Amino acid sequence: MNRLKGCDRDQIFLYSKSLADHLGAKHEIYAFANMVDSLNIKAFLEKYSNEGGKAYHPRIILSILLYGFHRGWHSSRELQRACEENAAMRYLVGGHQVKFRAIAEFRVKFGTQIDDVFCQSVSMVKKRKETVGKDVKLDGTKIKSSAADDQTYLKSELEARKEKLEKEIKEYLRRGIELDKEEDARYGEDNSGYEIDPEEAEKLISDIVAKQKVLQKEERKKPPANPREIEGKKKPKPADPDQQTMFAKVLKYQKIKAALDKNTDLPDTAKINITDPDSRFMKRNGKISQSYNAQVVSSEGYIVAVDIATGNAENDLEQLPKMIAQASSNTKTKPEKASADAGYFHESGLGYLHDENIEGFIPCPNQVSKERKHEEDSGFEAHYFKYDETQDEWVCPQNKPLTFQREQIRDNKKTTIYHCTPINCVKCSSRQACCKNKDDMKKGFRRLEVDEAADLKHAMIHKMQTAEAKLFYKKRGSQIESMFGTIKQSRKFREFLLRGHEKVKTQLKIASIAFNFGKMIREGIA
Helix, strand or coil, X not given: CCCCCCCCCCCCXXXXXXXXXXXXCCCCHHHHHHHHHCCCCHHXXXXXXXXXXXXXXXXXXXXXXXXXXXXXXXXXXXXXXXXXXXXXXXXXXXXXXXXXXXXXXXXXXXXXXXXXXXXXXXXXXXXXXXXXXXXXXXEEEEEECCCCHHHEEEHHHHHHHHXXXXXXXXXXXXXXXXXXXXXXXXXXXXXXXXXXXXXXXXXXXXXXXXXXXXXXXXXXXXXXXXXXXXXXXXXXXXXXXXXXCHHHHHHXXXXXXXXXXXXXXXXXXXXXXXXXCCCEEEEECCEEEEEEEEEEEEECCEEEEXXXXXXXXXXXXXXXXXXXXXXXXXXXXXXXXXXXXXXXCCHHHHHHHHHCCCEEECCCHHHHHHHHCCCCCCCCCHHHCEEECCCCEEECCCCCEEEEEEEEEECXXXXXXXXXXHHHHHHCCCHHHHCCCHHXXXXXXCEEEEECCHHHHHHHHHHHCCHHHHHHHHHHHHHHHHHHHHHHHHCXXXXXXXXXXXXXXXXXXXXXXXXXXXXXXXXXXX
């Protein structure tokens, strides 16, 4: 078997003079290092003090965080190990073996400055691709939070727990004050209560020694223990988790109070997690767990804006205006076209696109559901009705008027109700196809409920039924969905390590910067 290569683990090697020679001339780390070195880090340096020991240069820690995410290393301990073992990381940090505590503290302390680095990464892309920012795609994804699912309670339950703990803490303090007064009266205000004279001390010691000798004699007289008897003995019961120390109760009280203070505007039926009050229960990969709704805007395959949904809402309905405004600010370019999935089909987003004169491509959820079931429109859906402004009435496809009835406000949303007369509906030959709603079938006539953005919604539905709009929208998935696949699968970013809205957003920005740098390297424009 002379053809098989073996290995001698004690073999002495002659390594290259530098890590650069060892890595080779085409390694991606050089482009990564150049991009980090080109960043303006003045904001970081201004936060450093001239006092104390030497600290690592901010470029070193930034390099660790960004290249670490690029390679799928997220925790500070993983990054410390990479600084010790990975040749590319060792080259990037100049051979320093940075401790995990320094990495973790940097990530938390410089959140605002990391936001600025993200904007700089977008500017780098913009310099190399002038079209960035003109055509934007929006999407959201659920990412698990670093919160314990079993530490989620109703707000009313937390209020009750807070009151109970507050009473116990006050009672403990009250008993402590009373006990101090009793001991002052018994021993004197200047005595600790442990003072004894020498004669009493000698007597106590002699008594203890005598008792110890008696116990030792009794132990010698006992027969040796039978192992089976020891195994058969009942094990002591574990400590009752409700019997907490006062220190644990104080910590619990502080957590509950902080969680309630952060969510004062929520109703009593809302669920709050005390380990991470900003996270929410969301459906993710078929399971419900504490998560964050991460919002992303992409252009030309690069991330140009990221945030957490307002109030960490589970849906994307009202996120479009904020995200497009942020993308426009980061790219210094007003978008010409914007596409998003059906989760963004809301009057706030459609109204924003109309006001800003941005061509939007957002499918209606009902239409998407029909397409999946291969169903066709009957021709009597709400978007086929036409509005007559002079008469303040809607006209159905059979030219029958639906007159104004009333206005209503439900869930802070204003809608207007229009009815067709029962006579017109009964005589209509298309009544079965038109009155499919349960309420319409029960009452015998067509009822139309429209909001203030009904005309924008109807126009968008008709637009998304055209072949051109469908073809343009089809490109959206290949650009932004693949981005989430890279971040979650290739970069293994499936869970936040930090807690709280601002810290989570910082970690999301680090992920986005690393993604942009990596894509620039792959495309050869770094």
